[in-house]
Amino acid sequence: MNIQKPLFPKNLLCFSHLRWDFVFQRPQHLMSRFAAEMNVFILEEPIFENLETGYLAIDNRHEQLTIVTPHLPFGLDQELEKLLMRKLLTEFIGETDLNDWIFWYYTPMALQFSDHHTAALTVFDCMDELSAFDFAPKELVLLEKMLLKTADVVFTGGHSLHEAKKDQHNNIHVFPSSIDKTHFSKARTADEEPADQANIKGFKLGFVGVIDERFDAKLIEEIALKRPEWQIVLLGPVVKVAMESLPTGTNLHYLGQKNYQDLPAYLSGWDVALIPFAINNSTRFISPTKTPEYLAAGLRVVSTPIRDVVKPYGIEKLVSIASNADEFISAIEHAIAQNDTVEWKNKVDVFLSDKSWENTFEEMKKKMHWTLFETDKLLAS
The missing domain is CATH 3.40.50.2000 (Glycogen Phosphorylase B;)
Known part of the structure; x- marks a missing residue:
């Protein structure tokens, strides 16, 4: 008897603090590879303009890779900005089944407007210690702690970062910089x-x-x-x-x-x-x-x-x-x-010889697949 392999969700929403067209690095390498296998949406940070209301600009780069850029009115206070972003995200997801979605976070700040949705799998790819950067938002540390509780699987961008975070999650894996x-x-x-x-x-x-x-x-x-x-x-x-x-x-x-x-x-x-x-x-x-x-x-x-x-x-x-x-x-x-x-x-x-983005991508997928399907078996046993 053939046992059908469980299917991955067909949509991935990446919350990114970096513009897709900035420098080509870890997010671009990984998301481009995911886009060969599923629908990938890159949700960038907002652009503020002289508008009466906000909207999402949709830029289809190819069949399964889409850049989504929020355009928001100037002068919104923090609470109104969060409420508007929550509304735009909910409208974007629409009537689709959240079991068909993976949420992939590069910035914990996105949790402010996305925590009311629960995807089939939540990934935190902790690429940097963002709280240590100049002009980092004061809420970042608290939001990262929340994301480390919310995420199903966590990846870190290097060994030092892994050492600093490894005791904060029970499903955390190190994936250092790879190479094309x-x-x-x-x-x-x-x-x-x-x-x-x-x-x-x-x-x-x-x-x-x-x-x-x-x-x-x-x-x-x-x-x-x-x-x-x-x-x-x-x-x-x-x-x-x-x-x-x-x-x-x-x-x-x-x-x-x-x-x-x-x-x-x-x-x-x-x-x-x-x-x-x-x-x-x-x-x-x-x-x-x-x-x-x-x-x-x-x-x-x-x-x-x-x-x-x-x-x-x-x-x-x-x-x-x-x-x-x-x-x-x-x-x-x-x-x-x-x-x-x-x-x-x-x-x-x-x-x-064994350090490539292709290998990193495949190994990440294995961890994600295990998290999605094998942990359920362990809990049921």
């Missing part, structure tokens, strides 16, 4: 840099990522001043810090945010990649996606002592760890003096 290895490996064979970077001549150090309170601007300034012959290329949007507060110089090049598809071409022109994160509350639990991306591109990497970079990448001697400008300079000089490039890249490839 095929994509970033293109940097190893690319023979032409994009025009804005090709015009920069000389030895190039590079960083790609959001430039915000986590970025150690002072460190970059000191390296630039002590090695004026080195060119430092910085790719990414500037967020929550004033552009005028960042260091400037003839060897500092802010090239802005780039399309994800173009990143390998930029990385192909670098000699060494940098992870210049400040050591502060906002970086205490981060697991930088750029670490495996740089390595897949065939680049030597120097990083500040971020815990999830030190272990495993520093311990495995795949990334050099440095705490100040002099140590960075020494590590960079040591990196460029190495002549074991083929051997080192082979070691990198072995380490990265």
